[in-house]
Amino acid sequence: MAKGKVEEITLPVAGMSCAACVNKVEKVLKGLPGVADAKVNLAAAKAGVEYDPAACSLTDMAEAVRGIGYEVPWDRIELLVLGMMGSHCQTIISKAVGELEGVAKVEVNLGTDTVTVEYAASRISAAQIKKTIRELGYEVSDKAEGEAALDRERQARQQEVRRQLVNLLLALPLGLLVMAGTFRDYWVLDKFIPEFLANKYTLWALTTPVVLGPGRQFFVNSFNGLRRGLTDMNLLYATGIGAAYFIAVINTFWPDAGFGGEKATFYESAALLTSFIVLGRYLEAVTRGRTSEAIRKLMKLQPKRARVLRDGEELEIGADEVEAGDVCLVRPGESIPVDGVVVDGYSAVDESMITGESIPVEKKAGDEVIGGTMNKTGAFRFRATKVGRETALAQIVKLVEDAQTTKAPIQRLADSVAGHFILGVHLLALGVFLFWFFGGFNWWFDPNSHFILSPAELSGLEVFGFSLLLSVTVLVISCPCAVGLATPSAIMAGSGLGAQNGILFKGADAMETTAKLQTIIFDKTGTLTLGEPSVTDVVSLSGARDEVLRLAAIAERNSEHPLGEAIVRGAQERGLDVPAAEEFVAIPGQGVEARQNGATILLGNRKLMAEKGIGLDGLLPEAERLEGEGKTAMFVASGGQALGIIAVADTLKPTSAQAVRELHGLGMEVAMITGDNRRTAEAIARQVGIDRVLAEVLPQDKAAEVRKLQEQGRRVAMVGDGINDAPALAQADVGIAIGSGTDVAKETGHVILVKDDLLDVVAAIQVARFTMRKVRQNLGWAFGYNTLAIPLGAGLLYPFTAQIVSPELAAFLMAISSLSVTLNAMSMRGYRPPIRRGGRPTLARHEPQPHREAVRPGV
Amino acid sequence: MKPGIAAAIIYTSIALLGAGSFLAATTLSGDYDWVARLGGAGWVFLLSMIILMPTITPWVKRRLGRAEAREQTVHHK
Numbered sequence: 023m024a025k026g027k028v029e030e031i032t033l034p035v036a037g038m039s040c041a042a043c044v045n046k047v048e049k050v051l052k053g054l055p056g057v058a059d060a061k062v063n064l065a066a067a068k069a070g071v072e073y074d075p076a077a078c079s080l081t082d083m084a085e086a087v088r089g090i091g092y093e094v095p096w097d098r099i100e101l102l103v104l105g106m107m108g109s110h111c112q113t114i115i116s117k118a119v120g121e122l123e124g125v126a127k128v129e130v131n132l133g134t135d136t137v138t139v140e141y142a143a144s145r146i147s148a149a150q151i152k153k154t155i156r157e158l159g160y161e162v163s164d165k166a167e168g169e170a171a172l173d174r175e176r177q178a179r180q181q182e183v184r185r186q187l188v189n190l191l192l193a194l195p196l197g198l199l200v201m202a203g204t205f206r207d208y209w210v211l212d213k214f215i216p217e218f219l220a221n222k223y224t225l226w227a228l229t230t231p232v233v234l235g236p237g238r239q240f241f242v243n244s245f246n247g248l249r250r251g252l253t254d255m256n257l258l259y260a261t262g263i264g265a266a267y268f269i270a271v272i273n274t275f276w277p278d279a280g281f282g283g284e285k286a287t288f289y290e291s292a293a294l295l296t297s298f299i300v301l302g303r304y305l306e307a308v309t310r311g312r313t314s315e316a317i318r319k320l321m322k323l324q325p326k327r328a329r330v331l332r333d334g335e336e337l338e339i340g341a342d343e344v345e346a347g348d349v350c351l352v353r354p355g356e357s358i359p360v361d362g363v364v365v366d367g368y369s370a371v372d373e374s375m376i377t378g379e380s381i382p383v384e385k386k387a388g389d390e391v392i393g394g395t396m397n398k399t400g401a402f403r404f405r406a407t408k409v410g411r412e413t414a415l416a417q418i419v420k421l422v423e424d425a426q427t428t429k430a431p432i433q434r435l436a437d438s439v440a441g442h443f444i445l446g447v448h449l450l451a452l453g454v455f456l457f458w459f460f461g462g463f464n465w466w467f468d469p470n471s472h473f474i475l476s477p478a479e480l481s482g483l484e485v486f487g488f489s490l491l492l493s494v495t496v497l498v499i500s501c502p503c504a505v506g507l508a509t510p511s512a513i514m515a516g517s518g519l520g521a522q523n524g525i526l527f528k529g530a531d532a533m534e535t536t537a538k539l540q541t542i543i544f545d546k547t548g549t550l551t552l553g554e555p556s557v558t559d560v561v562s563l564s565g566a567r568d569e570v571l572r573l574a575a576i577a578e579r580n581s582e583h584p585l586g587e588a589i590v591r592g593a594q595e596r597g598l599d600v601p602a603a604e605e606f607v608a609i610p611g612q613g614v615e616a617r618q619n620g621a622t623i624l625l626g627n628r629k630l631m632a633e634k635g636i637g638l639d640g641l642l643p644e645a646e647r648l649e650g651e652g653k654t655a656m657f658v659a660s661g662g663q664a665l666g667i668i669a670v671a672d673t674l675k676p677t678s679a680q681a682v683r684e685l686h687g688l689g690m691e692v693a694m695i696t697g698d699n700r701r702t703a704e705a706i707a708r709q710v711g712i713d714r715v716l717a718e719v720l721p722q723d724k725a726a727e728v729r730k731l732q733e734q735g736r737r738v739a740m741v742g743d744g745i746n747d748a749p750a751l752a753q754a755d756v757g758i759a760i761g762s763g764t765d766v767a768k769e770t771g772h773v774i775l776v777k778d779d780l781l782d783v784v785a786a787i788q789v790a791r792f793t794m795r796k797v798r799q800n801l802g803w804a805f806g807y808n809t810l811a812i813p814l815g816a817g818l819l820y821p822f823t824a825q826i827v828s829p830e831l832a833a834f835l836m837a838i839s840s841l842s843v844t845l846n847a848m849s850m851r852g853y854r855p856p857i858r859r860g861g862r863p864t865l866a867r868h869e870p871q872p873h874r875e876a877v878r879p880g881v
Numbered sequence: 882m883k884p885g886i887a888a889a890i891i892y893t894s895i896a897l898l899g900a901g902s903f904l905a906a907t908t909l910s911g912d913y914d915w916v917a918r919l920g921g922a923g924w925v926f927l928l929s930m931i932i933l934m935p936t937i938t939p940w941v942k943r944r945l946g947r948a949e950a951r952e953q954t955v956h957h958k
Binding site: 489 | 884914916917920924925929931932934935936945
């Protein structure tokens with residue numbers, strides 16, 4: 023029996039505590055097909071495995087070990103890889119690195135140009151992994167974090183830009199000289215262009231350095247790919263340039279060889295083809311990375327220095343050295359180094375970079391401050407609560423980076439197409455060659471025909487040269503880069519845009535679904551409303567509303583009931599004197615009875631008043647009206663006489679009604695879900711214009727209500743508190759967690775709104791729709807371009823127009839196509855959601871604002 | 882046999898077969914000169930290799946891997 027090659031590997035295994043664990047791990051490993059032997063060292067937490075790599079992969083081993091409850095902590099390396107142009111590059115790197123012995127997992131993030139590899143250090147080194155990627159034609163360096171990462175990335179990008187610029191500076195002037203020489207005999211050009219430039223040997227001498235210099239990268243990279251059985255864009259370029267140059271050289275030195283002779287040297291094809299591809303690479307290098315500018319801006323916010331008080335001394339230290347509990351000092355104009363809580367002082371802080379809030383937020387003792395935001399006016403001291411990776415800024419950057427690695431469902435089609443594109447194009451090129459060779463040339467070839475936008479005639483060409491030219495053009499004109507870049511470039515820009523406005527999409531799929539939403543369900547308490555009751559109406563029979571309120575507050579002064587606290591707070595906000603009652607009795611289910619200055623004050627419902635023999639004539643209609651509005655009406659009586667009514671309710675947030683209006687404007691159905699009774703719920707719904715009310719729903723049933731709406735075929739978003747409404751948020755197509763503040767990472771939900779402002783729900787939908795519009799534009803352009811350009815390159819119009827696309831024009835069109843997609847994504851910079859444009863009235867403070875009160879005249 | 886070598890033998894053979902067929906077709910039909918015939922056969926061979934290499938290599942690796950696994954299982958039993 024032929025046995026495969028047996029190799030040894032040391033597998034790290036974590037979580038083993040005894041000999042039984044050792045036996046278990048050994049047994050499961052030995053049971054795998056292809057594993058000859060496994061020995062586990064408990065002390066070293068490692069397993070030595072003899073195995074046949076052809077029959078068993080490292081992933082199989084890791085999965086088997088994980089399956090019985092242990093961890094396999096592979097070594098991990100994060101690399102910055104420059105030069106990836108689309109999902110095809112993603113596939114190539116995944117495949118090439120994934121096939122290396124000792125590599126367990128490869129993740130390629132096109133958005134952040136990052137390749138993360140999990141590997142067994144006993145089998146392969148990080149240097150070998152880097153070498154493999156480098157050999158495929160990419161720039162590789164270790165990925166750093168934070169500011170250092172930015173510097174490294176910038177440096178590496180600049181290097182790539184410089185490299186391609188040097189290539190371009192060599193290729194383009196020489197290419198233009200070759201073109202001038204080739205077309206010297208046309209029009210009046212012979213008067214300006216010296217004769218020697220049109221000499222075929224001069225053209226050869228000018229073209230060769232272009233092909234072997236700037237063009238060399240395509241040959242080397244495609245060869246390295248082919249060695250591993252991989253094809254990429256470089257191969258398309260290399261075959262195109264190589265074939266054009268090959269024909270030109272043959273026709274120069276062996277003109278009778280039958281490749282079209284001296285008139286068909288086409289050096290300008292090889293030279294300009296290289297120039298345009300290099301131009302495309304250069305522009306790509308310049309523009310690439312700019313779509314991720316938003317996240318760079320966020321990363322740049324991280325302050326470098328901090329001033330802290332230690333042992334009573336003021337020290338200036340690095341922001342990364344601040345520890346939780348340190349007291350930091352912030353002066354006007356300085357950035358806040360880490361997250362914390364103000365200890366003393368007063369100031370206004372610009373938080374726009376984190377929350378999108380354009381108006382500076384007032385900060386006083388007890389308020390939270392966010393690291394990376396800018397202190398404006400005053401000085402203050404704060405105690406650091408979150409430092410390093412725990413800060414809101416670090417969490418936001420991580421969340422956005424993670425989101426950028428995910429794929430939108432719309433991208434699957436693009437990836438599938440781009441993944442098979444290169445192969446398909448080569449198949450098509452073969453078909454085109456065979457078609458024109460065996461049939462097309464004989465049927466339609468016209469010696470007077472010429473290239474589109476070129477006076478050069480094709481008369482010198484014969485069947486092989488003509489068929490080869492069209493075949494090469496097909497290779498060059500196709501552009502899988504545009505297809506591959508269409509979605510990730512726009513998603514990356516969109517998620518960055520969201521982050522700048524305090525809207526964090528947890529993945530590309532969340533963004534795509536948000537753009538397609540049909541119904542938005544708001545949780546009532548704490549989302550649509552402020553979540554705490556307040557006095558809304560005071561009715562007085564005598565007209566003395568303040569006195570009615572004052573007496574009610576005295577009665578409730580010692581109460582701990584939320585309604586009582588709301589009444590006391592309401593009286594204090596009006597500046598009323600509220601002395602403590604001399605006696606106080608709470609009557610369960612009815613209200614309170616208190617005594618002050620010898621008078622008895624009663625505050626409660628109808629039952630209380632009836633039991634105490636208080637007549638409510640004149641007050642009942644008003645009480646019913648208030649209850650009809652969803653408010654809790656409480657009667658106030660003193661000295662045996664009814665005096666008036668105090669109405670208390672949970673009030674709407676200032677922007678709730680506007681947010682619902684705007685959502686209607688976006689074509690959304692707006693629903694509200696609450697545990698309140700239907701009458702109260704409908705009263706609130708009427709005030710804001712809610713379409714559908716889901717009342718009397720217990721917290722645990724909210725998810726089921728969301729499901730019911732989904733079963734009606736609607737795409738539903740649930741907006742609520744990320745912690746209390748977690749099941750409903752998870753059930754919804756999109757869970758929107760509102761008002762997370764600095765606790766971004768803890769939130770459930772697919773979209774996280776940093777601020778507690780419902781208008782951000784509108785902004786999130788606007789950002790998502792705008793992004794998906796750009797994705798569709800990009801995909802439309804990329805697919806449209808290839809659908810039109812490839813048949814054109816294959817000579818579809820030749821029988822009717824007697825014109826074909828030259829390889830250099832094909833290269834130009836290809837470069838423009840790829841660039842247009844990136845530029846379209848770049849044009850998203852500076853976008854502001856319409857709801858955030860034009861100075862709407864915003865709240866500048868995070869704490870609840872004083873409520874508008876509908877204080878009614880006396881009855 | 883190593884999967885890489887097995888794959889190389891297969892795709893090179895198919896590509897050569899394609900190029901040979903092209904040469905045969907141009908010889909038997911039409912009035913093509915030797916440059917067109919040989920150049921065309923070369924181009925067909927090159928494109929066929931490019932198409933077949935990434936298609937055949939993983940296929941062979943998968944098949945040989947599965948066969949080895951089956952053998953190992955039988956061996957263990």
